[in-house]
Amino acid sequence: MTLSGVKPMEMIDRVRRNHAIEHATVAALIEKGVRPPMGGYSVAKGFIIWSRASEDAVAAASQEALRLLKSGHSELAISPYCGTNLVTSVLVGGLAAALASGGRRGIWPSLRGSMAALIAMSTLGRPVGRLVQRRFTTLSEVNRVEVATVRTILKRPVTVVWVGTNQDDGF
Secondary structure, eight states: OOOTTOOHHHHHHHHHHHHHHHHHHHHHHHHTTOOSSOEEEEETTEEEEEESSOHHHHHHHHHHHHHHHHTTOGGGGOOTTOHHHHHHHHHHHHHHHHHHHTTOOSHHHHHHHHHHHHHHHHHHHHHHHHHHIIIIIOOOOOTTEEEEEEEEEEOSSSEEEEEEEEEOOOO
């Protein structure tokens, strides 16, 4: 299936659904004892998982993740390890630094800005990141998604596994 003719919002929602399944797959792998390094990346046709897990383990974890999301475990779509948390923390910290320094130059405004950034990043970054994931970067409504293919792309230095999905956009 090609993605030609797919509306932009449908394309975005496909990526968001795959991002949710990716997060749930990582959670399932962690539950099975797979340890870092581990990560993923989602696109409209699926996602990759890079880890020390085998293709079979990733295939089983992705099926389990999809089953759990379909049965209402939407919290699995939100990950404390997601890059969204890092980006959100940096943006919140930068905004706090800019506001605290008030546009003034010198050591004291810079020090105030730096301290405000650190405090904002450490206290607001993760909760705001979770909110951004929930509202914008993941979509846990995966009832019309199926895992179509699972294949290893790379075996060393870590295993990179492609998980292709089929989605019915008639949500």
